[in-house]
Amino acid sequence: xxxLATHITRYWYSEPVSLCHTEVYxxxxxxxxxxxxxxDLTISPSPxxxxxxxDYFGNPATFFSIHEPHRxxxxxxxxxxxxxSAPPPNLELSPPWEGVRDATRRRDSxxxxxxxxxxxxxxxxxxxEAFADYARASFTPGRHFLDAVNHLSGRIYKEFEYDQRxxxxxxxxxxxxxxxxxxxxxxxxxxxxxxRSLKLPARYVSGYVRTGERFVGSEASHAWVSVWCPVFGWxxxxxxxxxxxxxxxxxxxWGRDYSDVTPVKGVALGGGEQVISVSVDVARQD
Numbered sequence: 064x065x066x067l068a069t070h071i072t073r074y075w076y077s078e079p080v081s082l083c084h085t086e087v088y089x090x091x092x093x094x095x096x097x098x099x100x101x102x103d104l105t106i107s108p109s110p111x112x113x114x115x116x117x118d119y120f121g122n123p124a125t126f127f128s129i130h131e132p133h134r135x136x137x138x139x140x141x142x143x144x145x146x147x148s149a150p151p152p153n154l155e156l157s158p159p160w161e162g163v164r165d166a167t168r169r170r171d172s173x174x175x176x177x178x179x180x181x182x183x184x185x186x187x188x189x190x191x192e193a194f195a196d197y198a199r200a201s202f203t204p205g206r207h208f209l210d211a212v213n214h215l216s217g218r219i220y221k222e223f224e225y226d227q228r229x230x231x232x233x234x235x236x237x238x239x240x241x242x243x244x245x246x247x248x249x250x251x252x253x254x255x256x257x258x259r260s261l262k263l264p265a266r267y268v269s270g271y272v273r274t275g276e277r278f279v280g281s282e283a284s285h286a287w288v289s290v291w292c293p294v295f296g297w298x299x300x301x302x303x304x305x306x307x308x309x310x311x312x313x314x315x316x317w318g319r320d321y322s323d324v325t326p327v328k329g330v331a332l333g334g335g336e337q338v339i340s341v342s343v344d345v346a347r348q349d
Contacts, residue, residue: 064310076337079333107135191256194256225245270316
């Protein structure tokens with residue numbers, strides 16, 4: 064399936080901005096199940112300088128600077144990608160979750176060594192017994208790892224309410240666990256905190272989901288979770304929609320948490336108060 068994603072971010076300022084430096088993660092990355100066909104990034108006003116780069120995790124990013132005074136900034140990204148329609152694997156063929164924990168701890172393969180960096184706390188994710196306790200209802204002794212992850216994803220989907228007014232980008236993950244409310248970013252952080260608290264590797268994925276009534280969170284950037292399993296590699300789970308993403312989720316970037324792959328972030332000199340508007344449309348292209 065081919066998906067065309069249009070992402071528009073607008074900033075309005077009460078006073079002129081004389082200088083801004085901004086970094087964006089808006090280009091879909093190449094991966095086994097996803098091929099980027101076209102990508103166009105348009106910025107108004109036009110930047111004085113613009114530098115594409117690849118970050119530590121291999122994500123494409125672009126840094127730009129605007130030196131002229133402005134009271135409005137518009138960042139528009141249009142991306143066309145082709146996604147594989149291969150179905151998810153048989154979850155009950157995965158090894159017991161304790162075996163995945165032990166394999167990651169031993170780090171006796173390049174894949175396990177790489178996955179081990181996603182075991183620890185990160186700027187937006189704290190670990191603790193409360194998260195481990197919540198996860199244990201899914202991770203019963205000897206249960207197949209991917210089946211347990213899928214069960215945890217389903218519990219978050221059923222037991223937490225999607226509420227755009229309940230949290231902000233700075234809401235701690237322990238508050239999300241307590242309130243049982245949030246958005247896709249919060250649910251991804253919560254699920255990662257639960258997995259890492261059991262010493263299981265999990266990373267944060269930023270992207271889009273196909274626009275429509277089928278999926279929650281399609282009106283803006285979306286987020287989900289990826290876990291590492293021996294033989295199976297990295298497998299994605301979307302707790303906001305209780306699905307395993309494949310041909311209707313478009314991956315932009317991944318990292319330890321939201322702070323590593325924020326779609327648009329930067330600093331501005333001046334500007335006073337600001338208003339931000341974000342719109343995303345992801346449509347199938349035949």
